[in-house]
Amino acid sequence: MSAPFTPLVAGSALGAGAPSPATPHHVALAGGDANPSAAALQARFGDAVRRVHVVRGETNVVVADASLLDIVRWLHDDPSQQYEYLSDVTAVEFRDPEQPIEVVWHLRSIVYRRFLRLKVELTRGEPLAVSSVWDVYKGADWLERECYDMFGIAFRGHPDLRRILMWEGYREGFPLRKDFPLRGRFSRSEQLRQALAANPEARYSMEELSIADAFEDLPQEMRRRLSGGEQAGE
Amino acid sequence: MGLTPRPESTVSYNPASQEGWVATKLDFLVNWARASSLWPMPFGTACCAIEFMASAASDFDLARFGMERMSFSPRQADVLICAGRVPFKLAPVLRRIWQQMPQPKWAISMGACASSGGMFDNYAVVQGIDTIIPVDVYVPGCPPRPEGLIYGIMLLQEKVKKERAADKTLRNEMEPDPKSQLYIPPSLIDELSEPFGNSVHQTRSGL
Numbered sequence: 001m002s003a004p005f006t007p008l009v010a011g012s013a014l015g016a017g018a019p020s021p022a023t024p025h026h027v028a029l030a031g032g033d034a035n036p037s038a039a040a041l042q043a044r045f046g047d048a049v050r051r052v053h054v055v056r057g058e059t060n061v062v063v064a065d066a067s068l069l070d071i072v073r074w075l076h077d078d079p080s081q082q083y084e085y086l087s088d089v090t091a092v093e094f095r096d097p098e099q100p101i102e103v104v105w106h107l108r109s110i111v112y113r114r115f116l117r118l119k120v121e122l123t124r125g126e127p128l129a130v131s132s133v134w135d136v137y138k139g140a141d142w143l144e145r146e147c148y149d150m151f152g153i154a155f156r157g158h159p160d161l162r163r164i165l166m167w168e169g170y171r172e173g174f175p176l177r178k179d180f181p182l183r184g185r186f187s188r189s190e191q192l193r194q195a196l197a198a199n200p201e202a203r204y205s206m207e208e209l210s211i212a213d214a215f216e217d218l219p220q221e222m223r224r225r226l227s228g229g230e231q232a233g234e
Numbered sequence: 235m236g237l238t239p240r241p242e243s244t245v246s247y248n249p250a251s252q253e254g255w256v257a258t259k260l261d262f263l264v265n266w267a268r269a270s271s272l273w274p275m276p277f278g279t280a281c282c283a284i285e286f287m288a289s290a291a292s293d294f295d296l297a298r299f300g301m302e303r304m305s306f307s308p309r310q311a312d313v314l315i316c317a318g319r320v321p322f323k324l325a326p327v328l329r330r331i332w333q334q335m336p337q338p339k340w341a342i343s344m345g346a347c348a349s350s351g352g353m354f355d356n357y358a359v360v361q362g363i364d365t366i367i368p369v370d371v372y373v374p375g376c377p378p379r380p381e382g383l384i385y386g387i388m389l390l391q392e393k394v395k396k397e398r399a400a401d402k403t404l405r406n407e408m409e410p411d412p413k414s415q416l417y418i419p420p421s422l423i424d425e426l427s428e429p430f431g432n433s434v435h436q437t438r439s440g441l
Binding site: 165166167172175180181182183184187188189190191192193194195196197198199200 | 322323325326327329330355356357358360361365366410414415416420421423424427429
């Protein structure tokens with residue numbers, strides 16, 4: 001078993017004299033105080049931290065892909081950072097074809113009440129691939145799958161990288177990319193034909209139902225059905 | 235086939251006391267029973283389902299129309315009410331639910347999205363569920379108010395009351411084309427789902 005559960009208390013690392021949180025007003029579009037974690041990252045990782053800028057009071061840190069996993073692990077594990085919560089993984093593609101595609105991680109340190117946005121820039125024309133942070137945050141599993149599904153970014157080290165929103169076998173590409181037509185690439189009848197060809201039961205693999213481990217404990221009848229593949233009752 | 239003499243009736247009754255007797259047309263009786271106890275299979279996917287729930291709640295009270303019993307199993311349902319947009323990923327599910335419903339069965343397409351794709355003229359949404367299943371009544375609105383849905387239900391009841399038991403084709407299960415799994419020709423689907431309105435300019439990105 002893992003370590004005993006210890007609850008995180010918001011702001012507990014700030015000490016008793018910390019000001020209570022308040023909604024900020026009149027935040028400048030750019031500039032302002034950076035999250036102290038950004039300076040700590042620059043001191044520790046040097047050139048791996050490409051840029052730090054503050055937008056709307058939130059700190060963006062652009063890092064190198066090669067050091068991403070080390071940076072995220074340090075942010076998660078170091079007692080002076082404790083970014084326990086990965087709230088989102090997504091990507092940004094700009095209309096300007098010169099600009100790189102950005103992959104974005106939103107990290108939150110609950111005990112320090114900090115928010116940090118990490119970015120990795122992916123050059124166009126090269127295979128879109130970046131390290132997976134699944135080793136550090138297990139919750140990144142579905143977030144990275146969604147990012148792969150929508151943008152076609154491959155996450156190296158992800159345990160099960162496949163589509164999550166679009167169905168498996170979706171062949172039109174990656175819908176949130178700028179070169180993707182809004183109505184899809186195929187005709188409506190072809191889209192419908194491919195969608196209707198899908199078997200509604202086929203997605204419910206034993207792994208997805210998380211009962212593979214408990215298979216031996218299942219009732220005989222259910223084991224028989226699952227081992228033969230779930231069939232429609234008709 | 236000539237006329238044969240009518241056999242003497244063996245049923246005897248006293249016309250003066252007709253208690254317990256109703257003389258009617260079988261069609262009328264069957265259709266009246268069916269129209270007054272339509273059990274809906276709610277297929278709610280979006281905000282229309284909220285209006286549908288409001289229709290079923292006490293203010294609008296679908297029970298007045300014999301629909302108080304929501305059938306969450308398609309096998310005991312009479313009318314499929316598709317409330318909300320249907321993405322392509324749900325298309326085989328909707329088709330399967332429709333095929334699981336026993337005859338007689340009807341379908342109501344509730345709201346703009348279910349009827350035509352609505353504002354979602356994009357890569358993910360079916361442009362009208364009539365490309366997947368046969369639909370009897372379309373209820374317009376985004377979403378329709380409960381009055382709108384109830385009007386659609388009453389239209390369906392009118393339709394049910396006009397059915398003839400002699401017309402066996404009404405109960406024929408529509409079989410999709412085994413090759414394409416579509417009910418209607420692909421060219422017709424493409425024609426009906428041409429881009430319109432604002433989406434005409436959104437078929438290709440700016441790149």
